[in-house]
Amino acid sequence: MLQRNINLNWLRSFESAARHLSFTAAAHELSLTQTAISQHIKALEQKLGQQLFIRRAKSLRLTDVGEAYLPSVRDGLNTIGLSTRGLFGPDLANHVIIRASMACNVWLSSQLATLCQQHPQIGVQFVTSIWPEATKQKAADLDIILAPQKHAGAHLEKLSDESIVPVCGSQTASSIKSLQDLEQLDRIHILGFDDHWARYLAAFDIQQSAGTTRHVVDTSVAAGEMVQAGMGGAMLIERFATQAIQTGRDISIVGASVPLGQSHYIARNDATQAQRPEVEAVIAWLKQCFTPRDEIS
The missing domain is CATH 1.10.10.10 (Winged helix-like DNA-binding domain superfamily/Winged helix DNA-binding domain)
Known part of the structure; x- marks a missing residue:
């Protein structure tokens, strides 16, 4: 033995x-x-x-x-x-770890085929980060964060400015014909984005009324699921709401978009990452993803 x-x-x-x-x-x-x-x-x-x-x-x-x-x-x-x-993964050396919100990871995943076609040797690992403190818990090559435009540091590289839109279930959308109708919806709040309803209504000189929030979730994805189930309305970043509709979610945008005053940024977690060509290729792909199609030459 x-x-x-x-x-x-x-x-x-x-x-x-x-x-x-x-x-x-x-x-x-x-x-x-x-x-x-x-x-x-x-x-x-x-x-x-x-x-x-x-x-x-x-x-x-x-x-x-x-x-x-x-x-x-x-x-x-x-x-x-x-x-x-x-x-x-099949090739650890060529993997790039991207950490972002769940909604952002879902949105990017639908566009990953482009990166695979351009760089078949590169693999991507998506890591979900709900809270800013989570960025300290695990090493990632790139963080995609949403931050106020006036507070963005020099170490951040801007990807896009963002807007928000109100959404509700498609079965309810036909009854939303005005901002007053929108105010009557049960509001689904997303932790970390608690001011989105107030910010949206303030853009139309409407003060948010109290006592209308019934549900609170910690991700935009969960909010979208509740909206689809007819449980009220939510404020989502426009690009994420549009993708949800395009992929078959039974939700509708029921109002004009409003600038959020925040942008998505790339944060490199290690200065040495610039020496890895696969990281640079992924950054180029991310910029392509966030660039509006009518701006792509």
């Missing part, structure tokens, strides 16, 4: 050498020296107490024990590889 686990590098060397029937080819494949491969195989054989290869001057072949052992080793290494790719 083995007292310790077998070194994984020995198994990789064995599998590669067995597949190629060559220590030289295995060394080239694994970026090791031929001596290192030979030492790995020798250590594995000593650990198992069995000879795995028959070595000759100009040839190499498996023993019967080696032939029997190879399928299990290969299956084990394949399982590890599949699990790693499934959890972390």
Whole structure:
């Protein structure tokens, strides 16, 4: 009975050498020296107490024990590889982590095909950040944040100015013919965007009345689901509301858009990221996504 686990590098060397029937080819494949491969195989054989290869001057072949052992080793290494790719993606080195709100990630996901066509070697991992403090919890290559235009720092790169629109379920939309009708809706508030209703109504010189908020959620996506279910109205960023409608959500925009006074920005979390070409490619794609189509030449 083995007292310790077998070194994984020995198994990789064995599998590669067995597949190629060559220590030289295995060394080239694994970026090791031929001596290192030979030492790995020798250590594995000593650990198992069995000879795995028959070595000759100009040839190499498996023993019967080696032939029997190879399928299990290969299956084990394949399982590890599949699990790693499934959890972390096929090419970790070319992955770019983007952290943004849930609504922004949903909106960007629908446009990811463009990036894949332009840069098939680049993978993207979307991470959801609901609160600003979450940006300190996990490293990301890029943060997309919504910030007041007058408070934006020099470290932020603007993507777009934003507007808000009122939305309600399509079954209710026909009854909204004026701002007064809009005020009668049960209001769904989104935490972190508590002033959106007041900001929208103030644009039309209407003071927000008290006591009309019935539901509070922490994401625009959840607000959209409640609106679709006929539970009231919500103020959404116009680009997110438009996408929801285009993708089949049963909601309607029931008022003119109003400038939010806030913009989406890119924040690079590490100055060294500028040296990674895949990060620069993703930034270029993000700018393309946020640029209005009538401004794209």
